[in-house]
Amino acid sequence: xxxxxxxxxxxxxxxxxxxxxxxxxxxxxxxxxxxxxxLTGATAMGWGFRAVGIPEANTVVIYIFAVVLISxxxxxxxxxxxxxxxxxxxxxxxxxxxxxxxxxDDLSYFITFFIxxxxxxxxxxxxxxxxxxxxxxxxxxxxxxxSKLLRSISHxxxxxxxxxxxxSEMVRDMTEPEDPRYAMxxxxxxDVDYLQGLIENVLSLTRLQDGQILLHxxxxxxxxxxxxxxxRVAKRAETRDIDVKTPEEILFVPMEAHLIEQVLxxxxxxxxxxxxxxxxxxxxxxxxxxxxxxxxxxxxxxxPAEDLPHIFEMFxxxxxxxxxxxxxxxxxxxxxxxxxxRHGGEISARNAGPDTPCSGACFTFILPLEEAKNGEKS
Amino acid sequence: xxPTQVYSETxxxxxxxxxxxxxxxxxxxxxxxxxxxxxxxxxxxxxxTESPVDLMLLDLGLPDVDGMQVISRVREWSxxxxxxxxxRDQDREKASALDxxxxxxxxxxxxxxxxxxxxxxxxxxxxxxxxGQQRPPRYDVRGLTIELDKRQVHIDGQEIxxxxxxxxxxxxxxxxxxxxxxxxxxxREIWGPGYGDDTQALRALMASLRRKIEKKPGSPAxxxxxxxxxxxxMDI
Numbered sequence: 001x002x003x004x005x006x007x008x009x010x011x012x013x014x015x016x017x018x019x020x021x022x023x024x025x026x027x028x029x030x031x032x033x034x035x036x037x038x039l040t041g042a043t044a045m046g047w048g049f050r051a052v053g054i055p056e057a058n059t060v061v062i063y064i065f066a067v068v069l070i071s072x073x074x075x076x077x078x079x080x081x082x083x084x085x086x087x088x089x090x091x092x093x094x095x096x097x098x099x100x101x102x103x104x105d106d107l108s109y110f111i112t113f114f115i116x117x118x119x120x121x122x123x124x125x126x127x128x129x130x131x132x133x134x135x136x137x138x139x140x141x142x143x144x145x146x147s148k149l150l151r152s153i154s155h156x157x158x159x160x161x162x163x164x165x166x167x168s169e170m171v172r173d174m175t176e177p178e179d180p181r182y183a184m185x186x187x188x189x190x191d192v193d194y195l196q197g198l199i200e201n202v203l204s205l206t207r208l209q210d211g212q213i214l215l216h217x218x219x220x221x222x223x224x225x226x227x228x229x230x231x232r233v234a235k236r237a238e239t240r241d242i243d244v245k246t247p248e249e250i251l252f253v254p255m256e257a258h259l260i261e262q263v264l265x266x267x268x269x270x271x272x273x274x275x276x277x278x279x280x281x282x283x284x285x286x287x288x289x290x291x292x293x294x295x296x297x298x299x300x301x302x303x304p305a306e307d308l309p310h311i312f313e314m315f316x317x318x319x320x321x322x323x324x325x326x327x328x329x330x331x332x333x334x335x336x337x338x339x340x341x342r343h344g345g346e347i348s349a350r351n352a353g354p355d356t357p358c359s360g361a362c363f364t365f366i367l368p369l370e371e372a373k374n375g376e377k378s
Numbered sequence: 379x380x381p382t383q384v385y386s387e388t389x390x391x392x393x394x395x396x397x398x399x400x401x402x403x404x405x406x407x408x409x410x411x412x413x414x415x416x417x418x419x420x421x422x423x424x425x426x427t428e429s430p431v432d433l434m435l436l437d438l439g440l441p442d443v444d445g446m447q448v449i450s451r452v453r454e455w456s457x458x459x460x461x462x463x464x465x466r467d468q469d470r471e472k473a474s475a476l477d478x479x480x481x482x483x484x485x486x487x488x489x490x491x492x493x494x495x496x497x498x499x500x501x502x503x504x505x506x507x508x509x510g511q512q513r514p515p516r517y518d519v520r521g522l523t524i525e526l527d528k529r530q531v532h533i534d535g536q537e538i539x540x541x542x543x544x545x546x547x548x549x550x551x552x553x554x555x556x557x558x559x560x561x562x563x564x565x566r567e568i569w570g571p572g573y574g575d576d577t578q579a580l581r582a583l584m585a586s587l588r589r590k591i592e593k594k595p596g597s598p599a600x601x602x603x604x605x606x607x608x609x610x611x612m613d614i
């Protein structure tokens with residue numbers, strides 16, 4: 001299982017700076033200033049000690065203390081380690097005979113230098129490690145909290161829907177089809193199904209837009225996901241014929257299965273609502289060099305030319321349809337695009353030409369067959 | 379749903395939402411079942427001990443105890459069929475409920491038709507086991523026949539050659555026809571317990587088996603994929 005980090009939010013960027021401090025100029029300046037201030041302070045105190053005759057062993061301790069402080073207030077390992085080395089050099093330069101030179105008369109000072117540098121490096125490494133663990137824990141807590149929140153929202157939305165769906169279907173089945181109440185209850189049932197689809201979409205969208213939530217991609221067999229999606233829309237498809245064409249080759253595609261299933265369900269639902277009850281919908285899976293290509297075509301009227309450039313925009317609904325027709329709030333296709341792009345793929349829409357077997361709309365999306373290597377945490 | 383058919387079985391509905399509880403109870407009573415209801419896990423466990431229950435419908439999101447605990451507590455002393463009810467995005471919960479002894483699952487929101495279909499499958503299995511009789515050594519649905527004693531697979535009378543692993547997979551599903559088998563269970567049964575949870579090999583095996591028995595592997599008629607959970611061989 002490879003969780004993929006999705007588009008970083010500002011807080012994300014702030015956290016990753018901890019590990020890439022050198023690439024951030026303002027932080028570099030700040031941390032350099034901290035080093036200068038810390039070491040200057042330690043040197044000043046050392047001079048003070050020498051002036052009042054305190055032995056230089058104490059100055060060593062002062063320098064180590066300065067390094068501890070520096071590693072506490074700078075980010076990452078680099079500054080702490082740099083400070084350790086600089087502190088040893090400064091001690092050598094200012095406080096060992098001969099003064100104001102890096103050369104040493106008494107060779108036993110090398111033991112002091114060595115132990116001083118080592119102690120300082122160990123302390124600042126430990127400091128950095130502790131901070132790193134704290135950040136990781138904070139990230140994990142945030143992720144847990146968000147998943148929990150999303151889960152309770154979805155539970156609270158689905159529970160009443162289950163009651164309404166079950167009850168309305170039962171009431172419908174208890175009335176005779178000639179009874180006007182049958183038609184009314186059928187309307188309720190259709191609305192519930194529509195609402196159910198909408199909730200699934202909104203939940204997927206919330207999940208995708210929350211940059212802190214990781215996608216759990218796993219290699220899935222593409223034809224299984226298609227089969228499952230077709231199965232789930234079968235009831236709504238009624239008499240429409242859904243043909244599935246898959247290649248002989250088994251295509252493993254890294255994906256979060258339910259999200260890609262959602263894309264297919266949305267595209268199939270779209271095709272169903274734009275075709276006659278005798279319509280024909282074709283789902284084709286094929287390999288296209290490094291990608292798996294999913295194509296959904298129908299024999300409906302196709303997409304009006306003026307809608308084609310905007311069809312994946314969120315909240316875009318076609319102007320050409322009558323105002324009382326259910327057209328939704330234009331989320332379905334926008335979510336398809338968001339999901340496909342989060343998987344490193346592309347989605348497009350066009351009208352099938354007269355030479356193709358289906359004359360209506362044609363939606364195509366591609367997903368990479370290999371996990372992208374860059375920019376991902378495993 | 380056949381309204382004239384009268385069942386004598388008692389079904390315990392464990393669900394904390396009163397609206398869903400009422401709808402299920404109504405649907406089941408309409409089909410002739412006797413119903414008991416419980417709103418909490420504790421209540422469910424005590425109802426189980428008080429009166430005989432033939433099937434349990436268990437919501438996984440109970441207010442007091444984890445649904446998984448209810449399953450393992452019941453499984454300590456009873457083999458009563460358990461059908462769990464959960465949300466679509468709770469794959470892990472579904473799979474572990476099935477692995478810890480639940481027989482089947484329903485995804486919210488579900489219809490009365492789906493509910494009755496699941497209950498019928500569960501009872502069919504129960505009766506086959508209760509009669510002391512093994513499952514018929516034969517699976518025969520819509521032209522696909524599997525002779526479990528002769529290790530033979532036919533499609534429309536024509537023998538199909540399957541590899542030993544494909545046969546293991548197919549016979550495992552056929553012995554549990556109608557029920558969903560989790561990926562973990564299948565992997566353990568075919569490759570043994572030390573194999574871990576590498577699902578890729580199973581998926582590849584399934585794809586090659588489907589190419590032999592399904593006319594269209596992309597919209598399978600016999601072996602359905604339960605995304606995130608496992609596979610189910612249709613028994614009708």
